[in-house]
Amino acid sequence: xxxxxxIEYGGREHQVExxxxxxxxxxxxxxxxxxxxxxxxxxxxxxxxxxxxxxVWLGTTGTPADGSQEASMLSFAALAQPNxxxxxxxxxxxxxxxxxxxxxxxxx
Amino acid sequence: MSPPLDDAVHSAASSVxxxxxxxxxxxxxxxDTWYPYFARLRxxxxxxxxRDSRYGPYWAVTKYKDIxxxxxxxxxxxxxxxxxxxxxxxxxxxxxxxxxxxxDPPKHDEQRKAVSPxxxxxxxxxMEGVIRERTIHxxxxxxxxETFDWVDRVSIELTTMMxxxxxxxxxxxxxxxxxxxxxxxxxxxxxxxxVHSEEERFAEIIKMAEAMAKLFxxxxxxxxxxxxxxxxxxxxxTQNMPVREFMGTLGLLIxxxxxxTRNTMTGSIMALNEYPAEYQKLREDPxxxxxxxSEVIRYVTPVIHMRRxxxxxxxLGGKTIKKGDKVVIWYVSGNRDPDAIxxxxxxxxxxxRPRQHLSFGFGIHRCVGNRLAELQLRILWEELLPRFPxxxxxxxxxxxxxxxxxxxxxxPVRIPA
Numbered sequence: 001x002x003x004x005x006x007i008e009y010g011g012r013e014h015q016v017e018x019x020x021x022x023x024x025x026x027x028x029x030x031x032x033x034x035x036x037x038x039x040x041x042x043x044x045x046x047x048x049x050x051x052x053x054x055x056v057w058l059g060t061t062g063t064p065a066d067g068s069q070e071a072s073m074l075s076f077a078a079l080a081q082p083n084x085x086x087x088x089x090x091x092x093x094x095x096x097x098x099x100x101x102x103x104x105x106x107x108x
Numbered sequence: 109m110s111p112p113l114d115d116a117v118h119s120a121a122s123s124v125x126x127x128x129x130x131x132x133x134x135x136x137x138x139x140d141t142w143y144p145y146f147a148r149l150r151x152x153x154x155x156x157x158x159r160d161s162r163y164g165p166y167w168a169v170t171k172y173k174d175i176x177x178x179x180x181x182x183x184x185x186x187x188x189x190x191x192x193x194x195x196x197x198x199x200x201x202x203x204x205x206x207x208x209x210x211x212d213p214p215k216h217d218e219q220r221k222a223v224s225p226x227x228x229x230x231x232x233x234x235m236e237g238v239i240r241e242r243t244i245h246x247x248x249x250x251x252x253x254e255t256f257d258w259v260d261r262v263s264i265e266l267t268t269m270m271x272x273x274x275x276x277x278x279x280x281x282x283x284x285x286x287x288x289x290x291x292x293x294x295x296x297x298x299x300x301x302x303v304h305s306e307e308e309r310f311a312e313i314i315k316m317a318e319a320m321a322k323l324f325x326x327x328x329x330x331x332x333x334x335x336x337x338x339x340x341x342x343x344x345x346t347q348n349m350p351v352r353e354f355m356g357t358l359g360l361l362i363x364x365x366x367x368x369t370r371n372t373m374t375g376s377i378m379a380l381n382e383y384p385a386e387y388q389k390l391r392e393d394p395x396x397x398x399x400x401x402s403e404v405i406r407y408v409t410p411v412i413h414m415r416r417x418x419x420x421x422x423x424l425g426g427k428t429i430k431k432g433d434k435v436v437i438w439y440v441s442g443n444r445d446p447d448a449i450x451x452x453x454x455x456x457x458x459x460x461r462p463r464q465h466l467s468f469g470f471g472i473h474r475c476v477g478n479r480l481a482e483l484q485l486r487i488l489w490e491e492l493l494p495r496f497p498x499x500x501x502x503x504x505x506x507x508x509x510x511x512x513x514x515x516x517x518x519x520p521v522r523i524p525a
Binding site (some may be wrong): 048 | 177217221225233
C-alpha cells in the first residue's frame with residue numbers, strides 16, 4: 001500500500017498507508033488527519049480538501065486541466081498556488097508511493 | 109425543526125394526489141408543515157414536475173444526489189439574472205437587481221473574487237478576537253429569570269455587529285443593515301413584512317444604495333482597506349457597476365452576511381431544546397461544539413431553496429428537463445434525505461461526517477462566508493455553555509412567511525435565575 005505523508009499547516013506530519021484506488025482526500029479523512037475538511041465528500045463541488053503537492057511529485061500527480069471543474073473550484077480557494085490540487089481528485093496508485101502533500105492555513 | 113406534526117398534516121400530505129403537491133407555498137414554511145410533503149416526493153417522485161404554481165411551472169428536485177448534480181453543472185443549470193436568477197419567484201424585469209449569485213462565469217467569478225478575501229482563513233483568524241469579545245459582552249448583558257426575545261437580543265445583535273464590521277459601516281446606524289436585509293428577503297405579501305409591494309421594496313433598496321454609495325465613493329478615494337465596500341470600490345470587476353447591479357450586490361452581501369447566521373443562531377437554541385439529551389451531551393463535552401455547529405446548520409437549513417434555469421435539454425433523475433425549464437433545488441429536502449444522511453430527521457451533534465450537508469450549496473456558488481458563519485456559531489456556543497448551562501425556550505417561534513429564507517422572527521427564551 002502506498003505511503004503518503006500529509007503535513008499540517010503547523011508542520012505536524014502524518015505518514016499513513018492508503019490503499020490504491022482511494023483518493024488522497026479519503027486517505028486523510030479515514031485516518032482522522034486534521035486540516036482536510038472535504039465538505040462535499042469527493043464530488044469536486046467545494047474546495048475544502050485543498051492541498052499543496054510537493055513540487056517533486058507534481059509531474060506524477062499532474063495539475064488540473066484548464067477549464068476543468070477542479071480548476072474552477074480551486075480558483076475560488078483562498079491561498080491557491082501553482083501546485084494546488086483538490087485531494088479528492090488525486091487517485092492513489094503505486095506510482096504515488098512516498099507522495100508528500102501540505103495543507104493550507106485553512107479550508108474555505 | 110421537526111416536532112410531532114398534527115395527524116391532519118400527515119394525512120393531508122399522504123392523501124393529496126401526487127400531481128397536486130406544490131412545495132412553493134410559503135405558508136408551509138411559516139407553519140413548519142413542509143416535512144411530510146418532501147418525504148413523499150423523495151419516495152415517490154424525487155424529481156417532481158409542478159405544472160401549475162403561483163410562480164409558474166417548475167421542477168422540484170428533492171434528493172441529495174440530484175441536487176448535487178444540479179449544483180456542479182452550472183454549464184447546463186444557469187443562475188443568470190436574464191433567465192430568472194436564483195429564486196423560484198422572478199424579480200420584476202424592470203426592477204431586477206443582478207449580483208454575482210445571479211450570474212454565470214466568467215463575470216460571476218470575477219466579482220466573487222473581489223470580495224472573497226474578506227472571509228479567507230487568514231482574515232478569519234484576525235477577526236476571532238473581536239467576535240469573541242462582542243459575544244461575551246452581549247451574553248453578559250442578558251437578563252436572568254425573565255423571558256426575552258433571543259432573536260433580537262442575541263442573534264440579530266451579534267450578526268449585525270459582524271455585518272457592520274465587514275462593511276466598516278457607521279456603528280450606531282448598524283440596525284439599518286438589519287432592516288435592509290429584511291427588506292431584501294421579505295415576501296411582500298406577508299402582513300408583517302417591512303414593505304408590501306415590489307415598488308416599495310425597490311424604493312427602500314435605492315435608499316440603501318444611496319447610503320452605501322456615499323461610503324463607497326469615500327473609500328474609492330482612499331487607499332484600499334479590508335472591508336467589503338473598499339474591496340468593491342477598488343476591484344476593476346466591481347468598481348463601475350450599474351446602479352441596479354450595485355443594489356443587487358449590496359443586497360446579496362448584506363443578506364448573506366447576516367440573515368443565514370442569524371437564523372442558525374436561533375435555530376441552534378431551538379434544536380438543542382428539542383433534543384435535551386444532545387444538549388446534555390454538549391454540556392458534558394464542549395469539544396463537540398464544532399460538530400454540533402455543522403449539524404445545526406444542516407438541521408436548520410437556513411436557505412430553503414435555490415433556483416436554476418436549464419440552458420439546454422437534459423436529464424435528471426430519469427426525467428427530461430427542457431431548455432428554459434425552471435429547476436428548483438430544495439436544500440431543506442436534500443438535507444433530510446435518508447439515502448445521504450443517516451436518521452436525517454434527528455439532531456445528532458456527534459454524527460459522523462457532519463460537514464456533508466447542502467446548507468451552503470455546492471459548486472461555484474457555494475456560500476463564500478461559510479467558515480465565518482461557522483466561526484460565529486462556534487464562538488457563541490463556546491461562550492454560552494460556561495455562562496448559561498441552559499437557555500430555555502418558553503414558547504413557539506414566530507416564523508417567516510417565505511419559501512426562500514428559513515427565518516425565525518422571534519423566539520421567547522429564559523435563562524433560569
